[in-house]
Amino acid sequence: MNKKNKIPDFESALKVNEGIEQPSQINQDAINRFKNKRQGLLSVDEYVEGVLSGNRTILSKAITLIESSLHTHQLLAQQIIERCLPYSGKSFRIGITGVPGVGKSTFIEAFGTYLTNLGHKLAVLAIDPSSSRSKGSILGDKTRMEELSVDPNAFIRPSPAAGSLGGVARKTRESIILCEAAGxxxxxxxxxxxxxxxxxVHSMVDFFLLLMLAGAGDELQGIKRGIMEMADAIVINKADGDNLLKAKTARVEYQNALHLFPPTESGWHPEVEIMSARLKQGIDRVWNLISDYQMLVKENGYFELNRKHQMKRIMHETIEQMLLDHFYRQEGIKELIQQAEIDLEINKLSSYQAAYKVLNHYYK
Incomplete structure (x- = not known):
């Protein structure tokens, strides 16, 4: 690759040649600290100390740096993450998804409050690639979780905005590191x-929970088979009143459907539970189910094995994302792609030829 296409080193600002005095570097560090102060930014030490002490205000500010697209913010964020990394990895990560109208916010509010009452410290993060359309964050869930949002043992972070699912996922993974370091x-x-x-989400959590509604026949058609195959448990919400009997019937149907799927690597057999988040009924059964899973995978070694596989997968995804980001930042690439699209429309070039032309320019 040409030198002009060398990907910038995140750590370049920290590297100093051994045995050579570099007073200008010291001056530059002082200048950077001054600039950060003017921008309302803290030092790396202040961010790290704040996160490790469980200061939620500083944790929020550190996550904001992760979510920022500014290069200076990204450099600062990577230094914070590197310092916090040794203190991460001690949590149990639960992915939660569900069909529209399932009452996901009500479930998280009820389940989360139940867990903090047991003495746990809970962080709630969200992945929403659609938020990139408005370049904003999804704030609705936080405002709906009135009790959990003011719980001193809970931290709720709206979804970050980003240009792609890959960007959102990376920022969420890095936010997990900081939340774990914060305790x-x-x-x-x-x-x-x-x-x-x-x-x-499945690629960054230890347990994947699928929320469903009663009426299994209709709902099974409305959700992809692949999502059900990823689920470690299905919870049928709104199992109260007239829906209670339907929920019990749906539980049997879902359990039968899960038996058709191939065995899981973890050795766990996915379970189905019913509950009412609104009435706060059945929450203990859901937690007992998750606790049983946690005990199993830690005893048989799958927990550690899965974490290692996830880290390797994340590394490969990050390499791809960094290469892609660097490619689109190159001077003239945007205009070249626009011209290639015109050539495609008039059948001047095939898709392969157009792509080759653009990439050939990049590697010159």
Missing amino acids: FDLIFVETVGVGQSETA
Whole structure:
């Protein structure tokens, strides 16, 4: 690759040649600290100390750096993450998804409050690739979780905005590291809606929970088979009143459907539970089910094995994302792609030829 296409080193600002005095570097560090202060930013030490002490205000500010697209913010964020990494990895991560109208926010509010009352510290993160359309965050869930949002043992972070699912997923994974370093022993990662984000969430959690409604026949048609195959448990919500009998029937139907899927690597047999988040009934059964899973996978070694596989997968995804980001930042690439699209429309080039032409320019 040409030198002009060398990907910038995140750690370049920290590297100093051994044995050579570099006073200008010291001056530059002082200048950077001054600039950060003017921008209202803290030092790396201040961010790290704040996160490790469980200061939720500083944790929020650190996550904001992760979510920022500014290069200076990204450099600062990567230094914070590197310092916090040794203190991460001690939580149990639970992915939560569900069909529209299932009452996901009500479930997270009820379940989360139940867990904090047991003495757990809970962080709730969200993945919503659709938020990139408005370049904003999804705030609705936080405002709906009135009790959990003011719980001193809970931390709720709206979905970050990003240009792609890959960007959102990376930021969420890095936010998990900071939340764990801040002392949260349970992490919820929520998907907004049902779609491609389930795979991203599944790749960063230890347990994947699918929320469904009664009426299994109709609902099974409305959700992809692949999402059900990823689920470690299905919870049928709104099992109260007239829906209670339907929920019990649906439980049997879902359990029968799960038996048709191939065995899981974890050795766990996915379970189906019913509950009413609104009435706060059945929450203990859901937690007992998750606790049984946690005990099993830690005893048989799958927990550690899965974490290692996830880290390797994340590394490969990050390499791809960094290469892609660097490619689109190159001077002239945007205009070249626009011209290639015109050539495609008039049948001047095939798709392969157009792509080759663009890439050939990149590697020159």
